[in-house]
Amino acid sequence: xxxxxxxxxxxxxxxxxxxxxxxxxxxxxxxxxxxxxxxxxxxxxxxxxxxxxxxxxxxxxxxxxxxxxxxxxxxxxxxxxxxxxxxxxxxxxxxxxxxxxxxxxxxxxxxxxxxxxxxxxxxxxxxxxxxxxxxxxxxxxxxxxxxxxxxxxxxxxxxxxxxxxxxxxxxxxxxxxxxxxxxxxxxxxxxxxxxxxxxxxxxxxxxxxxxxxxxxxxxxxxxxxxxxxxxxxxxxxxxxxxxxxxxxxxxxxxxxx
Amino acid sequence: xxxxxxxxxxxxxxxxxxxxxxxxxxxxxxxxxxxxxxxxxxxxxxxxxxxxxxxxxxxxxxxxxxxxxxxxxxxxxxxxxxxxxxxxxxxxxxxxxxxxxxxxxxxxxxxxxxxxxxxxxxxxxxxxxxxxxxxxxxxxxxxxxxxxxxxxxxxxxxxxxxxxxxxxxxxxxxxxxxxxxxxxxxxxxxxxxxxxxxxxxxxxxxxxxxxxxxxxxxxxxxxxxxxxxxxxxxxxxxxxxxx
Numbered sequence: 095x096x097x098x099x100x101x102x103x104x105x106x107x108x109x110x111x112x113x114x115x116x117x118x119x120x121x122x123x124x125x126x127x128x129x130x131x132x133x134x135x136x137x138x139x140x141x142x143x144x145x146x147x148x149x150x151x152x153x154x155x156x157x158x159x160x161x162x163x164x165x166x167x168x169x170x171x172x173x174x175x176x177x178x179x180x181x182x183x184x185x186x187x188x189x190x191x192x193x194x195x196x197x198x199x200x201x202x203x204x205x206x207x208x209x210x211x212x213x214x215x216x217x218x219x220x221x222x223x224x225x226x227x228x229x230x231x232x233x234x235x236x237x238x239x240x241x242x243x244x245x246x247x248x249x250x251x252x253x254x255x256x257x258x259x260x261x262x263x264x265x266x267x268x269x270x271x272x273x274x275x276x277x278x279x280x281x282x283x284x285x286x287x288x289x290x291x292x293x294x295x296x297x298x299x300x301x302x303x304x305x306x307x308x309x310x311x312x313x314x315x316x317x318x319x320x321x322x323x324x325x326x327x328x329x330x331x332x333x334x335x336x337x338x339x340x341x342x343x344x345x346x347x348x349x350x351x
Numbered sequence: 352x353x354x355x356x357x358x359x360x361x362x363x364x365x366x367x368x369x370x371x372x373x374x375x376x377x378x379x380x381x382x383x384x385x386x387x388x389x390x391x392x393x394x395x396x397x398x399x400x401x402x403x404x405x406x407x408x409x410x411x412x413x414x415x416x417x418x419x420x421x422x423x424x425x426x427x428x429x430x431x432x433x434x435x436x437x438x439x440x441x442x443x444x445x446x447x448x449x450x451x452x453x454x455x456x457x458x459x460x461x462x463x464x465x466x467x468x469x470x471x472x473x474x475x476x477x478x479x480x481x482x483x484x485x486x487x488x489x490x491x492x493x494x495x496x497x498x499x500x501x502x503x504x505x506x507x508x509x510x511x512x513x514x515x516x517x518x519x520x521x522x523x524x525x526x527x528x529x530x531x532x533x534x535x536x537x538x539x540x541x542x543x544x545x546x547x548x549x550x551x552x553x554x555x556x557x558x559x560x561x562x563x564x565x566x567x568x569x570x571x572x573x574x575x576x577x578x579x580x581x582x583x584x585x586x587x588x589x590x591x592x593x594x
Contacts, residue, residue, distance in 0.1 A: 178494050187486075187496030264501040265481035268408075268523065279407045280481070280523045287487075287494055319497050324522035326483035326499035330507040 122196060125215035129223045137224025140217050144210065149174060153228040168290035169206065169323075174228040178287060180320040181305045184237035186327035189229075191237060195222045197306075204301045240317045240329055243336040246309035249344040257345025260338045264328065269294040274349040276302075284324040292323050298349045307350070312343045376536045377440040381552045384442070385576035388549035389584035391431040391542050391562060397421045398566075403526040405457065408480040412457035416526055419462050420566050427546020428588065430463040432516075432532045432563040434539035435550065436571065442552040444537035449473045449508060452519065452529060454482040454500055459519050459529025463565070465539040466531055471508040476500035482527075487518040497522075516563070530565055562586050 127133045142151065148171040150157040155173035163171065172179070181198050182190040199218050202209030210218060226232040247253050261267060261274075269284065271277040276296035286292040295302040305315045316339060319327030332339040400418040422429040449471040453460045457478060466472065476482050486495040486509075495517065496509065511517070511533045519529035532539055542548045555578045563569040567588040574582045 176493070185496070186498065187494065264499075268481040282406075283525060284522055285525075287492075319499070321494050321497060324483070324485075324497075326485070326497040326522070328499045328501070331499060331501060331505070 122200075122215045122219070126219045127216055133220050134223045134227045137220035137222070137227075140213065140221055141224050144213065145221070148207075153225070168286045168288070168292035170288065170290065171207075174225050177229040177231055178322040180322055181314075182237070182318050182321070183239055183314055184318065185240060185329060186319045186321055188237035189232055189235065191239065192219075192222050192226070195225060201306065203304045206304065240314070242310065242313060244340055247337070247340045247344060249348065253341050253344045254348045255345075256338070257341035257343065257348075260342040261345055264331065264342070266342075269324070270297055274298050274346070286324070287322045294325070297346055300350045302350065307347065309340065309343045309347070312346060313339060316342070375439050378443045379440050379554070381442045381554050383578045384552040384554055385578060386549060386551050386581045387433075387435075387553060387558075387560065387574055387576060387584055388547070388581055389586070390546045391428050391433070391548065391564075392426045392546050392585070392587045393421070393423065393428045393567075394587045394589045397423060397428075405524065405526070408457065408478075408524070411478050411480050412524065416457065418526065418528070419458065422462075422544065423546055424544050427542065427544065428564065428567075429542055429544045429546065430461075430565070431542040431546070431548075432463060432465060432530075432539065432561075433542065433548045433550065433584075434465070434532065434534050434561050434563070435536070435553070436559045436561050438536055438538055438553075438558060441554050442537060446470070450511075450531060451475065451506070452484075452531065453477050454484065454521070454527075457482075457521075457524050457527060459521075459527055461529075461541075463530045463532070463541050465541055466511050466533050467537050467539075468511060468514050468533055468535050470511055472511050472531060473506050473508050474498060474500060475506045476503055479503055481523055482521050483523055485520045485522055487520065488513060489515050492518055528565075532563070560584060564588060 146157055147159045148157045148163065149155055150160065153174035155171040157171065160171045177189060179190045179194070182188065182194050184190060196218055199221055200209055200211050267278055269278045269280045271281065274297035276294045278294065281294050284291070284293055300307070303311065305311055305320075317327065317329040317332060319325050398421050400420050403416045403418060404414065405412040405416055419430070444467055446469065448467070450464050450466040451473045452464065452475070454474075454476040455478065474484050482500040483497060484500055485497040487493060488495045498507065498509065511531070514533050514535045517531045517533060519531065521527040538550050538553060540548050540550055553576045555576050558574050558576060559571050560574050561569055561571050570586065572584060572586065574584050576582045
């Protein structure tokens with residue numbers, strides 16, 4: 095294989111990644127079916143084939159594979175009847191948006207759950223509808239959404255330096271460690287809601303970012319926190335000073351470059 | 352959160368009816384109301400509180416922390432919630448009121464407080480270290496929200512939308528424990544250090560009063576309140592509820 099060929103292939107690969115990353119916004123909406131009893135039942139059929147091995151036939155996160163995956167360590171497969179979700183665009187304590195569930199199904203979770211982009215967008219939306227049907231409050235309550243204010247800033251040395259100061263000021267290091275390796279003073283005994291040990295992430299690892307590593311992903315993660323885990327929401331503290339958060343995001347990303 | 356303008360309008364109406372039943376408290380002018388007062392105590396010696404040994408932020412938290420589960424003086428038991436269970440009309444209260452809970456010396460202060468539904472919970476961090484206030488709802492302890500408290504002395508406010516007992520914890524300091532009892536009306540209080548309490552301006556009638564302690568469990572008692580009178584309600588816990 096010559097050099098040119100490799101470059102072309104790399105370019106193609108990048109393009110595929112870019113297409114995947116933006117799919118949630120445009121292509122996906124195109125294939126989105128109406129949410130009704132019929133699509134919920136169709137979602138259930140897909141769920142039984144694709145998701146039940148880990149998440150269980152009744153959605154309680156107790157499928158046969160779940161037992162082997164993580165019997166005594168977190169994170170276990172989500173219990174969809176419990177209504178507690180980590181990856182959201184909504185304030186801490188609220189349910190996720192349809193788009194959040196769709197994104198997680200599409201991308202999967204680094205190191206834990208495979209992405210299901212091989213299913214058609216329509217099939218993934220049906221899954222979303224079925225998963226929601228397992229927790230009736232999805233019908234009654236509209237989540238309060240954290241809107242993105244501002245946009246990612248260029249990752250200049252100055253911005254990263256400012257982000258480092260925010261990391262100090264907001265005491266991220268107390269859990270994630272001075273150098274971001276997930277070894278802070280408070281790291282050792284953090285647990286999730288189900289009593290399983292769930293240490294803070296090692297931010298120097300590319301694969302640490304379960305909710306995505308793009309700046310907009312980190313924005314969501316920090317503002318909303320991960321419900322069910324020890325990671326709290328910083329939404330109240332960054333409201334009005336969102337640029338500080340964008341700098342912080344640049345610093346966090348610089349740790350794993 | 353707001354109620355969704357759902358196309359499933361039937362379920363919407365049912366939800367509306369249910370929620371309005373749950374939220375039914377009418378403010379009236381209480382003329383010549385009565386008082387429920389008394390003392391909650393503990394028979395025998397109070398159980399010893401566990402002594403915990405923090406391993407982090409010891410500069411702020413100290414190297415030993417005494418848990419505050421059983422507190423009281425002269426036979427009284429502090430931090431007991433006393434609340435009327437069946438009351439749907441009565442005195443006015445501060446609808447925009449708030450309950451302040453401080454993270455101070457790596458403890459929640461106050462340890463137990465009461466609030467009325469839809470009032471706000473104001474959270475503060477007096478300590479120079481990172482706290483997070485993780486709220487759990489009900490006996491099953493389902494996450495309500497989890498708020499970072501990284502900066503000193505910046506109060507943030509969160510709504511209390513549901514009636515029931517809320518447990519406050521800090522993931523960063525696992526000994527920290529606090530409670531907020533959210534009632535649908537203002538007839539709820541917490542006992543003082545001598546175990547005494549007083550609920551005033553109660554419309555005359557028969558009531559069921561709940562007495563709740565975080566470790567000792569809960570009991571209900573019937574109380575008859577006469578116009579302008581004082582109904583005495585004394586109760587003594589005797590042994591630790593086995594879990």
